[in-house]
Amino acid sequence: MSTYSERRLELGGVEIALHEAGQGEPLLFLHGAGTATGFDSLLPLAEHFRLIVPHHPGYGASADDPAIRSVHDYERHYLDLLDLLEIGNFTLVGHSMGGWIAATLAISQGERISELVLAAPWGLNVPEHPTVDAFSIPDAEVAGYLTADLSIFAGKAPDPPTPEFLADRYRELTSTARVLWQHTYDPSLARWLHRIQAPTLLLWGELDRLIPVGQLPAWRSLLATADERILPGVGHLLFDESAAASAAIVEHAQRHAVR
Amino acid sequence: MGGGSPETVDVAVEFDAGYSVVFTPIPVQLRAFADLREKCAARGRELAGEDIMLTVMAYVADTDAEAEREGRPYMERFFSWFHRVPPKYMTPPGYVTRANFERLASTRALADAQESSWEDMRAIGRIAIGSPDTVAETISHWAREAGSSRIMLNMTHANMPEEMTVKNLTLFASEVIPRIRTRTAVAP
Numbered sequence: 001m002s003t004y005s006e007r008r009l010e011l012g013g014v015e016i017a018l019h020e021a022g023q024g025e026p027l028l029f030l031h032g033a034g035t036a037t038g039f040d041s042l043l044p045l046a047e048h049f050r051l052i053v054p055h056h057p058g059y060g061a062s063a064d065d066p067a068i069r070s071v072h073d074y075e076r077h078y079l080d081l082l083d084l085l086e087i088g089n090f091t092l093v094g095h096s097m098g099g100w101i102a103a104t105l106a107i108s109q110g111e112r113i114s115e116l117v118l119a120a121p122w123g124l125n126v127p128e129h130p131t132v133d134a135f136s137i138p139d140a141e142v143a144g145y146l147t148a149d150l151s152i153f154a155g156k157a158p159d160p161p162t163p164e165f166l167a168d169r170y171r172e173l174t175s176t177a178r179v180l181w182q183h184t185y186d187p188s189l190a191r192w193l194h195r196i197q198a199p200t201l202l203l204w205g206e207l208d209r210l211i212p213v214g215q216l217p218a219w220r221s222l223l224a225t226a227d228e229r230i231l232p233g234v235g236h237l238l239f240d241e242s243a244a245a246s247a248a249i250v251e252h253a254q255r256h257a258v259r
Numbered sequence: 260m261g262g263g264s265p266e267t268v269d270v271a272v273e274f275d276a277g278y279s280v281v282f283t284p285i286p287v288q289l290r291a292f293a294d295l296r297e298k299c300a301a302r303g304r305e306l307a308g309e310d311i312m313l314t315v316m317a318y319v320a321d322t323d324a325e326a327e328r329e330g331r332p333y334m335e336r337f338f339s340w341f342h343r344v345p346p347k348y349m350t351p352p353g354y355v356t357r358a359n360f361e362r363l364a365s366t367r368a369l370a371d372a373q374e375s376s377w378e379d380m381r382a383i384g385r386i387a388i389g390s391p392d393t394v395a396e397t398i399s400h401w402a403r404e405a406g407s408s409r410i411m412l413n414m415t416h417a418n419m420p421e422e423m424t425v426k427n428l429t430l431f432a433s434e435v436i437p438r439i440r441t442r443t444a445v446a447p
Contacts, residue, residue: 135352163364170350170360177352 022046032096058175148235164207180216205234308408395438
């Protein structure tokens with residue numbers, strides 16, 4: 001199994017942490033609104049790709065960037081990062097809030113993206129299956145909303161949580177609030193998703209309590225070419241909960257391999 | 260201006276306002292007052308006693324023992340139940356600095372789902388409880404120590420019945436205030 005090499009870059013005066021593993025076609029993974037469980041669960045992807053996992057500004061080991069106030073700002077941030085890394089075409093995977101960023105990026109950068117994976121993405125308004133307001137979940141219940149398998153936090157989240165751990169989460173929640181305090185969706189997204197031409201995989205945990213899998217058909221109906229994979233018994237943190245999540249990305253890439 | 264964040268001191272300085280800080284250990288309050296005094300002096304403003312406001316939770320009865328027997332259960336209920344606001348709701352995202360968040364999350368009488376003792380409560384609350392002499396002496400000491408001449412009083416605690424509240428107010432007015440006047444003897 002590969003391991004990550006870590007490096008730090010500066011983008012617009014803000015220090016960014018970047019984890020990389022493997023070789024081959026670049027796969028940019030955009031994480032969700034928290035980094036507590038880390039990204040080791042993605043390492044199987046490094047057997048097939050040059051896996052690139054940046055920490056968003058305001059999350060994990062990256063510094064805060066007060067200029068980022070919207071998903072579009074994250075989109076521009078990642079355009080800067082792709083330039084800095086001199087990446088042309090790439091596979092794009094986004095989970096949760098990162099899925100919203102990935103969809104936004106794929107709308108404007110369609111021709112560069114060879115494959116798109118949206119894993120339990122934020123971003124669409126599906127009134128019949130609403131996204132839960134993450135800011136109002138009582139602290140004690142957050143873990144149960146994030147995962148169907150609480151054992152994924154073993155060794156990653158102190159029990160009981162230390163003030164430092166809580167402060168890390170508070171910082172990430174603050175960064176999230178800067179972007180989606182008002183809406184957990186972009187009212188315009190549905191209008192532009194048709195511009196995504198890359199083969200797209202919609203990946204979801206069947207038991208997602210935060211962003212219900214019931215939102216998947218809305219995405220599928222708006223995307224030109226979308227496969228779907230629903231993981232049984234799995235919640236919102238699907239990559240931590242099931243090895244099948246990363247495996248589904250590899251399978252999808254192999255099925256659509258034209259490169 | 261009022262608030263537990265060190266940053267609030269800077270806002271009070273900027274706006275030439277008075278300042279109060281609640282539910283914070285007294286030594287931390289005194290450091291905030293000293294910080295305020297120093298920063299105001301740097302701008303040529305000398306603080307008056309009324310610029311430093313103390314918030315006091317008071318309960319007075321004929322004797323110390325009686326006050327504690329009557330008042331303490333309600334003060335404990337205030338902290339253990341009425342004030343048991345999860346940090347999440349006291350600190351919306353972006354509302355406080357990291358240092359301040361960690362302080363809140365480590366203060367046992369404020370943190371979510373942590374049992375706090377009477378000592379924990381007294382460490383963060385200015386709880387003046389006892390006979391008229393005890394309460395007057397406690398508040399006078401705090402006022403002198405902080406250089407404050409403005410005391411804000413909480414006289415009803417949690418679900419304290421009305422008759423106890425009225426008794427507390429009446430005793431405070433008739434027995435405690437004259438004693439504080441004598442002790443502090445601040446020139447009008």
